[in-house]
């Protein structure tokens with residue numbers, strides 16, 4: 001630490017980027033190097049999460065964010081520069097992560113986690129870190145992580161305050177268990193009565209600082225490191241931090257027995273196919289071969305087949321998930337009324353669009369779909385999408401069965 005101790009030609013240990021971590025008794029750099037980490041959001045929290053992961057030597061990262069960089073982001077985003085304004089947050093953040101740690105294999109996606117990321121990504125991941133600013137995306141992520149049987153670490157910041165919390169799969173409380181009536185009211189306000197998204201609600205601006213982001217993202221990443229080493233984490237609890245008073249405390253959550261997110265992860269069958277190369281008819285045929293001729297397909301996503309204007313007698317085909325269709329888009333170009341979305345979330349064989357591919361229907365690549373006959377169900381994964389979806393973060397054998405770290 002002092003000049004007297006400094007040596008001009010560092011020893012082999014000092015040339016190793018991670019040598020100081022290895023002084024921690026339980027630290028195994030290899031666990032970080034091979035960890036498959038999903039980061040959702042590249043805003044204030046996401047920047048700090050990604051910076052930490054790069055410094056820690058995280059080897060494989062999948063990053064998703066739908067936004068582009070604005071000037072106002074630069075005060076809270078260590079990975080962005082002024083010349084990056086207008087560019088994709090995910091792309092620029094991924095580049096900066098590789099600048100900090102060239103050993104990182106990062107795949108970025110400019111998209112919406114609710115509609116553009118297949119559940120296979122969460123099955124692939126060892127752990128997901130969230131830098132989100134809304135309950136709807138957290139709820140989606142919570143259900144996706146539980147269905148995949150994977151943990152996720154939430155963070156939230158506002159002004160100088162924040163919280164960090166870990167949700168493990170299995171018997172403990174989940175994010176949805178923490179929601180109260182006020183949260184559900186806010187969630188409902190994001191959707192119109194026919195579930196279209198309200199664009200004005202998507203722009204809720206929360207005052208945040210790089211300092212609170214740093215505190216909370218630091219905790220999230222530290223919990224991730226501990227989880228990856230099999231150490232005890234803040235599971236089913238939250239660390240709350242008050243930046244004005246410097247009070248911090250841990251609260252425990254209760255598991256709600258009637259929570260909708262407690263679907264158990266189940267075994268999936270690899271389809272060996274891509275969503276863009278599989279017709280809906282072929283998918284239904286596969287499911288019926290396994291489960292019988294009355295079996296149906298369920299996507300777990302509501303797709304808008306089209307928008308209908310009753311007064312005008314018009315119908316416009318859409319084939320996009322309802323979460324991505326806004327009220328403004330649904331306005332009838334002729335009369336201005338909000339048209340009725342015609343929805344589908346599955347297939348029973350009577351559809352007139354079975355010639356479309358699963359991708360054309362509005363389902364993202366590498367997604368998990370369900371075949372069902374009565375109470376019997378089976379999950380199917382579009383595993384052939386994995387190499388293209390995960391890019392440099394993908395390795396052959398990643399989807400083989402494995403035990404928790």
Ligand SMILES: [Zn+2]
Nearest residue numbers: 174176177259
């Ligand atoms: Zn729950």
Ligand SMILES: [Zn+2]
Nearest residue numbers: 309312332335
């Ligand atoms: Zn009309």
